[in-house]
Amino acid sequence: MPARCPAAITLALLLLAAWASPGQAIYADQAGQHDWLQQHVGRVSLAAFAAKPRARLFVASRAGAVAALSLKDGSLLWRRVLGEGDAATALQAAGARVLTLSGGGAQLTAWDAATGAAVWAANLAGSSDLAGPDAAALAVVADGKRSLAVAVAAGSAKGFDAVTGELLWTASLPSTKSAAAVKAAPAAAGGAWVASLQPGASRLAVDLVSPTGELVSSIVLGAGAQLSSTQLLLTEAAVAALSADGTQLCSAQLEQGGGSGSLGCQALASLLPPGTATEGAHLVAGTCSQHAALRVAGGAAALALGSGSGAAVTAFVPGAAASGCFRGAAGGQQVAFATPSAAGLETRVLSAADGTAVEAPVSVAGLAPQRVSGKLVGVAELFAAPLNMGGSQAVSQLAVFDDDSLALVRGGAQAWLRHEELASIRDLLFTDLPAxxxxxxxxxxxxxxxxxxxxxxxxxxxxxxxxxxxxxxxxxxxxxxxxxxxxxxxxxxxxxxRDPDGFRKQLVVLTAGGKVLALHNGDSRLLWSLDFGPGAGLRKLALWRVPHDVQHDIEVVALAASPDSVTATVMNAHTGKILQTLTAPASQAAGAADGAPDVLPLSQPVHDGTADQHVFVVAPAGTDGAAAVLPDTPAARAAFVAARPGFAFWRVDEVAGAVRGYGFTESGAVEERWSAVLAPPAPAGSSATQQRILALAAHTPGEAVGSPARVLGSGELKFKYLNPNTLLVAVGEPRGARSGHSGGDDSAAAGPRLTVTLLDAVSGRVLFSQTHEDATGPVHAVLSENTAVYHFWGSEAHRWQVASVELFDASPTTLRVSDLAFSETNTTTSSWDVPPIEAGAQTFLVRHAVRGLAATRSARGNTAKQVMLLTTTGQVYLVDRRLLDPRRPIVAPGQKPTPQQAAEGLPPYQPELPLQGPMFATLDRQVARLSGAAVEAAVLESTMLLAAHGLDLFYTRLTPSRSFDMVPDDFPYALLVLILGGLTVATVVLKFITRRTAVKAKWL
Amino acid sequence: MAEFRKWTVQHDSERSRIADPPGFDAAAAREQADGSSSGRAAGTGSKLPLAKRQEALQHAATAPFKQVAMLCFMMWMSGSTLHLFSIMTTLSGIYQPLSAILNAKTAFPPDPEGELDTTLPRLTYCAIHGLGVAFAVYKINSMGLLPTHLSDWVSSMRPPAVLEHAAGSLLR
Incomplete structure (x- = not known):
C-alpha cells in the first residue's frame, strides 16, 4: 500500500467515485438546461413554396441540406442532410412529397412533406453516365388527380407516381444522352417538355413526352450562337437560353409538332435599357408559361418569351434581384423584385406580362444587412409565391442574401430572419462577457x-x-x-x-463568408455581428487585449493574410465595434517562394499597464525575410526581442514531404534551423505508393498541467516528459490510395504503413517514432500533457483504431521527500537538453470514424482528462484518458488485478474501447457535418465549456470528474434554510423548557 | 444562644443558572461516584516501609504494559486497511498512551518528603506508553497515512518551466 497524504486519498476516492459511474449522464429534465443545439441549413440554393396541404417552405442548400421551414417563424420543421459533398440540384414540391435530385443528378429522392422521412428513391443513372448535375432534370406533371414525377437523365425519361414512387413508364429520349444540359417542364397541353443541349452545341433538342410516357414530338431548334449549358430555361410553352458568352438571349415558343425551327437570338445590350451592366447574366427558373426572369449585374428584368422575333423585356428594375416568374393568386404571371437599400430591402411584385405593379414597392425596414465598409449586402437569390396565410393573400418572398442569411418578407414586412451564415463557422473563440x-x-x-x-x-x-x-x-x-x-x-x-464561476461566456465566431458574430452561451442569442465580406479574407480569430480591470472591454482580433502583408482587425468583443485595423508588412527576401506569411503567437502576452496585450509575429514566407510584430508598439517589439532566442516555429512542406523548423536571427530575419523529410517523394517509375504527411498535431498553447508526475500502483513516481513543443507527424498512405492496384502483383510488397513521429519543434529532434503495419489514413491526432492520441484506419483489422503514446522522463530521480517538503521545486526544461525518454504505446480498436480529435482542458489541469472523438455522425464522444492509457494492465480472464495494478486505478486492458451511452457529450443530438470543437475552461476547476460546430452549432458544459466543486443547481437551499431556522426555534424553545424544568425540580 | 444563620438566595445574580435552594446539593442527586479517584499514590498511606512503597510505585509504573500490549494487539488485529474499526483502534491506540504520558505527573506526584524516588517509575511509565505511541505511529505508517513518500508530495510539485517556445502559424 503506498503512502499517501489524506488529500491524495480524497482525490483518489473522488476519482474512483467518478470512475464508478462515468461522467456525463443526466436526467431527462436536465436536458437543455446547459446545452443547446442550433440547426441550420446553410446557403439556400433552391426553394419551393407549398400551399397545400399546409403552407410550407421547402429549401435545399449548397451544404447538402433539404429542409422544411415554418413560414410563420422560420423554425426548422424537419431537415435531412445528404451525404458529404452531395447537394440537391433540383427541388420540387408535389403535394405530400418533396422531390429532390442529388448525387450529381443521378439520385431521385421523395421526402414526406410533413415529416421529412425519405419515402422512396430511384437511381436514374450510373455515376459516370451524367456530364454534370445540369444533365438531369425533374418536373412534376399533373396527370388527372395524381402527380407525376418526370425525371430525365442519361437518355431516358422516367415517370414515377410522386406519392408512391411506382415507376409508371420509361421513355427513351436519345437526344438527352450525353447532353450537357437537360431541362424538363410540364407542358401546357399535358405531359412534359424536355429540352437538351449537347456539349458545345448551338442547337437545342426539345421533346414532348405525354403523361403516359409516349414521345409525342421532337423539335430541333437552332440558334446562331453556341449556347450556355448552365443557362437554359424551359417553361410550359417556351424555351430560352443564353449564349455561351453570355451576351445573347435566344428564345422560342414551343408548339406541338415535329420538325425543326429556330431560336430568336437578341443581344442583351439591346434588350435591356442602355447602359445596363449585362455581365453575369442568368435566367431564373419559374413556373409561368411564357414569361421568365433574367438577372444581370445591373438589375433584373421580366421577360416575355418567344413574342415575335424572340424575347421582350416587359419590366426592368435596376439593381434588383428577381424571383422566378410565378402565377399570382388571380392567375396573372408575376415576378417579384427585391432591391437592397439602406432604408431596408425594397420589394415589389410586377406583372410579367406588362410590367404593371401588382404589389407596390415597399421598404422592409430593418432588413438592410451591411458590410463594415458600408456597402449593402446584395440579394443572391429571391424566391416568391402567393400564399394564403391566416386568411390574407399576399406574395411571400424568400430572400437569400450574399452573407447567407435568409429572410422571409410578407406583406411588406419581415416575417423572420435566419442567420444561416452560422452553418459555415471557420473559427470559434470563447471570451468573457462584460463585467x-x-x-x-x-x-x-x-x-x-x-x-x-x-x-x-x-x-x-x-x-x-x-x-x-x-x-x-x-x-x-x-x-x-x-x-x-x-x-x-x-x-x-x-x-x-460574466459570473465568478466563469460559466457565462460569449462565443465569437468567424464564418467562411467573413462575418464575425458574438453569441451568448446561455441561449445562443446574437449579441452583435460584423460583416467583413468574403473579400476581407479573414482566417482566424484570436484574443487581442484582456484588461486587468472590469471597466475595460476585452478585444479580439481577426487575422487576414495576403502574400505581402497581414491585416489584423481589432474589435471590441463586448460591443462589436471595430477599434483599429493594423497591417504588418511581410517583406520577403528577393527570390523567396510565394506564399502567405505565417502569423505566430508569442507564448506570453505583454503586460502593458491596464491589460494583457497578446503579441503576434508575422514571418514572411521563405527564409531571410524580416519579421514584423503585431501590434507594432515598443512594448511588443521588446517582448519579441526578449523571446527571440527561444522562439521557433514550424512549417509543413507538402510537396517535399517535410516538416521544417525555423527561428529568428539576431536581426529578426527568418532562418531555417532543422528539416525532417519524413515522406520523401517516390522516385519516378517506382511502384511504391506515395507516402504523404497525413496529419500534424501540436499542443494547445497554455494548457494547464495538474502535476508533473504520475503515481504508480507501487507508490513510485514517474515523471511525465512535459514538452509543449512536441509535434506529432503522421506519415502514410491516404485511405483508398491502393484501391487501383491489383492485389496479385505486389503481394510480396508490404501492406500500407503508417509511421507516427513525435518531434521536438524547437530542435527537430525525434523523441519517439513507431510504425503501424497495414494502417492508412485518415489520421487525426491530439496532444495533451505527455500523451499523444491518434486515430487511423487499420486496413488489416478493417477497423478504426486509436493509438496512444505516453512519454516519461526516464532520468534517475534525485528528488527526496525533504526536497519537496521543505523547499520549492523550481525546475526548467529545455528542448536542447532532452532527458532519456521512456515511452509507452498501446493501440485500441474503436467503433467511431472521426473527423477530428480534441482534448478537454480545465482551469488548473487537475480534472480528469478526456479525449473527444468528433465522429462523422456528428457526435462528440468522450473517452476517458485512463481507457487510453498504455499502462492499462493485462489481466488474464477470470483473474483479479494485483493490488498494485488496482491501486493505479486503470481498467484492465481490453482490445476494444468500450462504447458507453452516457459518454456522448452531444447527448442524443447530432451536429450535422461536425467539423470542429472548441473547449474553454471555466473558472471552476471541474467545468469546461464545449462548442461543437459544423452545419449546426452545439454548446454544452462538460464535467469529466463531475461537479466536485459546486453544489448542484437543484440544491434545495430552501430546505437548508428551513432546517437551520427550525433548529434555531427548537433551541430557543428547548432552552425555555429546560429552564422551567430546572426551576420545578429545584424549587417546587 | 444559638446563632441563627441567615440565608439569602440571589435570583437575579445569575441569569443563566437557576439558583440553588439553600441546602441543595447537586452532587447528592447523582449516583455516588467511585472513590478510586482519590489517588493511588496518596492513598497507599505512609504507614508502609519505604522499600515497600518504592516497590509499589515501581509496580504501578509497569502496570500499563499489559494495557499497551493489548492496544497494540488490537491495532495489529484490526489490519492495515482503511476501515472504521482500524481507524478507531489506531486513534485510541495513539490517544490513550499520549494522554497517559501527559498525565504522568498526576499519576506519579513527587513525594513531599523527598524519600521516594518517583522519577524512575515515572520514566518507566512513560517509556511503556511511548512504546504504545511508537507502535501506533508504525501502524499509521503501515496504513499509508504518513507523508513519507515522494508520491505524497506530488500535488506540491510544479510542472517545469519551458525555456523555448515553438509555434505553428495561426493561418494554416
Missing amino acids: PTPENEAQWLASQPSLRQSLAAQLVALKVQASRVGSLPLASPEELRQLERHKAVTSDKLRPT
Whole structure:
C-alpha cells in the first residue's frame, strides 16, 4: 500500500467515485438546461413554396441540406442532410412529397412533406453516365388527380407516381444522352417538355413526352450562337437560353409538332435599357408559361418569351434581384423584385406580362444587412409565391442574401430572419462577457418579471412540489408551462454579464463568408455581428487585449493574410465595434517562394499597464525575410526581442514531404534551423505508393498541467516528459490510395504503413517514432500533457483504431521527500537538453470514424482528462484518458488485478474501447457535418465549456470528474434554510423548557 | 444562644443558572461516584516501609504494559486497511498512551518528603506508553497515512518551466 497524504486519498476516492459511474449522464429534465443545439441549413440554393396541404417552405442548400421551414417563424420543421459533398440540384414540391435530385443528378429522392422521412428513391443513372448535375432534370406533371414525377437523365425519361414512387413508364429520349444540359417542364397541353443541349452545341433538342410516357414530338431548334449549358430555361410553352458568352438571349415558343425551327437570338445590350451592366447574366427558373426572369449585374428584368422575333423585356428594375416568374393568386404571371437599400430591402411584385405593379414597392425596414465598409449586402437569390396565410393573400418572398442569411418578407414586412451564415463557422473563440455594472444589471432587472409574477410563479412551484409529494394533480398543465417560461426567463445563465464561476461566456465566431458574430452561451442569442465580406479574407480569430480591470472591454482580433502583408482587425468583443485595423508588412527576401506569411503567437502576452496585450509575429514566407510584430508598439517589439532566442516555429512542406523548423536571427530575419523529410517523394517509375504527411498535431498553447508526475500502483513516481513543443507527424498512405492496384502483383510488397513521429519543434529532434503495419489514413491526432492520441484506419483489422503514446522522463530521480517538503521545486526544461525518454504505446480498436480529435482542458489541469472523438455522425464522444492509457494492465480472464495494478486505478486492458451511452457529450443530438470543437475552461476547476460546430452549432458544459466543486443547481437551499431556522426555534424553545424544568425540580 | 444563620438566595445574580435552594446539593442527586479517584499514590498511606512503597510505585509504573500490549494487539488485529474499526483502534491506540504520558505527573506526584524516588517509575511509565505511541505511529505508517513518500508530495510539485517556445502559424 503506498503512502499517501489524506488529500491524495480524497482525490483518489473522488476519482474512483467518478470512475464508478462515468461522467456525463443526466436526467431527462436536465436536458437543455446547459446545452443547446442550433440547426441550420446553410446557403439556400433552391426553394419551393407549398400551399397545400399546409403552407410550407421547402429549401435545399449548397451544404447538402433539404429542409422544411415554418413560414410563420422560420423554425426548422424537419431537415435531412445528404451525404458529404452531395447537394440537391433540383427541388420540387408535389403535394405530400418533396422531390429532390442529388448525387450529381443521378439520385431521385421523395421526402414526406410533413415529416421529412425519405419515402422512396430511384437511381436514374450510373455515376459516370451524367456530364454534370445540369444533365438531369425533374418536373412534376399533373396527370388527372395524381402527380407525376418526370425525371430525365442519361437518355431516358422516367415517370414515377410522386406519392408512391411506382415507376409508371420509361421513355427513351436519345437526344438527352450525353447532353450537357437537360431541362424538363410540364407542358401546357399535358405531359412534359424536355429540352437538351449537347456539349458545345448551338442547337437545342426539345421533346414532348405525354403523361403516359409516349414521345409525342421532337423539335430541333437552332440558334446562331453556341449556347450556355448552365443557362437554359424551359417553361410550359417556351424555351430560352443564353449564349455561351453570355451576351445573347435566344428564345422560342414551343408548339406541338415535329420538325425543326429556330431560336430568336437578341443581344442583351439591346434588350435591356442602355447602359445596363449585362455581365453575369442568368435566367431564373419559374413556373409561368411564357414569361421568365433574367438577372444581370445591373438589375433584373421580366421577360416575355418567344413574342415575335424572340424575347421582350416587359419590366426592368435596376439593381434588383428577381424571383422566378410565378402565377399570382388571380392567375396573372408575376415576378417579384427585391432591391437592397439602406432604408431596408425594397420589394415589389410586377406583372410579367406588362410590367404593371401588382404589389407596390415597399421598404422592409430593418432588413438592410451591411458590410463594415458600408456597402449593402446584395440579394443572391429571391424566391416568391402567393400564399394564403391566416386568411390574407399576399406574395411571400424568400430572400437569400450574399452573407447567407435568409429572410422571409410578407406583406411588406419581415416575417423572420435566419442567420444561416452560422452553418459555415471557420473559427470559434470563447471570451468573457462584460463585467456587471449598475447599468447592465438594471437592464437585466428591467427585463425580469415583476414581483407579482415572481410570487405567482413561486406559488405554482409550491403547488408542483406539493403535488409531487402527495401525487395530486394540483398544478394545471398551463401553470406548469407558465412555470417553465418563468424559469427560462429568470435563469441566471441568460444574464448579460460574466459570473465568478466563469460559466457565462460569449462565443465569437468567424464564418467562411467573413462575418464575425458574438453569441451568448446561455441561449445562443446574437449579441452583435460584423460583416467583413468574403473579400476581407479573414482566417482566424484570436484574443487581442484582456484588461486587468472590469471597466475595460476585452478585444479580439481577426487575422487576414495576403502574400505581402497581414491585416489584423481589432474589435471590441463586448460591443462589436471595430477599434483599429493594423497591417504588418511581410517583406520577403528577393527570390523567396510565394506564399502567405505565417502569423505566430508569442507564448506570453505583454503586460502593458491596464491589460494583457497578446503579441503576434508575422514571418514572411521563405527564409531571410524580416519579421514584423503585431501590434507594432515598443512594448511588443521588446517582448519579441526578449523571446527571440527561444522562439521557433514550424512549417509543413507538402510537396517535399517535410516538416521544417525555423527561428529568428539576431536581426529578426527568418532562418531555417532543422528539416525532417519524413515522406520523401517516390522516385519516378517506382511502384511504391506515395507516402504523404497525413496529419500534424501540436499542443494547445497554455494548457494547464495538474502535476508533473504520475503515481504508480507501487507508490513510485514517474515523471511525465512535459514538452509543449512536441509535434506529432503522421506519415502514410491516404485511405483508398491502393484501391487501383491489383492485389496479385505486389503481394510480396508490404501492406500500407503508417509511421507516427513525435518531434521536438524547437530542435527537430525525434523523441519517439513507431510504425503501424497495414494502417492508412485518415489520421487525426491530439496532444495533451505527455500523451499523444491518434486515430487511423487499420486496413488489416478493417477497423478504426486509436493509438496512444505516453512519454516519461526516464532520468534517475534525485528528488527526496525533504526536497519537496521543505523547499520549492523550481525546475526548467529545455528542448536542447532532452532527458532519456521512456515511452509507452498501446493501440485500441474503436467503433467511431472521426473527423477530428480534441482534448478537454480545465482551469488548473487537475480534472480528469478526456479525449473527444468528433465522429462523422456528428457526435462528440468522450473517452476517458485512463481507457487510453498504455499502462492499462493485462489481466488474464477470470483473474483479479494485483493490488498494485488496482491501486493505479486503470481498467484492465481490453482490445476494444468500450462504447458507453452516457459518454456522448452531444447527448442524443447530432451536429450535422461536425467539423470542429472548441473547449474553454471555466473558472471552476471541474467545468469546461464545449462548442461543437459544423452545419449546426452545439454548446454544452462538460464535467469529466463531475461537479466536485459546486453544489448542484437543484440544491434545495430552501430546505437548508428551513432546517437551520427550525433548529434555531427548537433551541430557543428547548432552552425555555429546560429552564422551567430546572426551576420545578429545584424549587417546587 | 444559638446563632441563627441567615440565608439569602440571589435570583437575579445569575441569569443563566437557576439558583440553588439553600441546602441543595447537586452532587447528592447523582449516583455516588467511585472513590478510586482519590489517588493511588496518596492513598497507599505512609504507614508502609519505604522499600515497600518504592516497590509499589515501581509496580504501578509497569502496570500499563499489559494495557499497551493489548492496544497494540488490537491495532495489529484490526489490519492495515482503511476501515472504521482500524481507524478507531489506531486513534485510541495513539490517544490513550499520549494522554497517559501527559498525565504522568498526576499519576506519579513527587513525594513531599523527598524519600521516594518517583522519577524512575515515572520514566518507566512513560517509556511503556511511548512504546504504545511508537507502535501506533508504525501502524499509521503501515496504513499509508504518513507523508513519507515522494508520491505524497506530488500535488506540491510544479510542472517545469519551458525555456523555448515553438509555434505553428495561426493561418494554416
